[in-house]
């Protein structure tokens with residue numbers, strides 16, 4: 001299981017380039033994995049228009065990674081983020097609106113867009 005604590009040494013430092021905004025569908029998502037020794041940090045980004053948000057890839061219900069397949073975080077209609085574990089649905093801002101963790105939120109992974117590129121913040 002991915003570790004998501006703030007002190008996780010695998011968490012990339014601010015300013016780490018992740019991808020170009022143009023690499024993401026609109027709306028679209030992409031997952032990222034970083035390793036440091038035996039530790040893993042998993043996060044993903046969600047594009048909605050020109051806005052890009054980042055979240056730790058850990059469902060508030062059981063802590064599992066959300067996607068069963070790489071980069072497939074959205075429902076087929078791309079209106080929600082889906083947890084493959086038990087089917088929780090999240091708005092694109094990270095709020096859970098259906099499933100076992102309704103009312104909870106995905107943990108933010110701060111990112112910022114500079115000159116069309118997405119960086120950790």
Ligand code: FES
Nearest residue numbers: 059061083085086
């Ligand atoms: S682990 Fe996500 S809904 Fe259960």
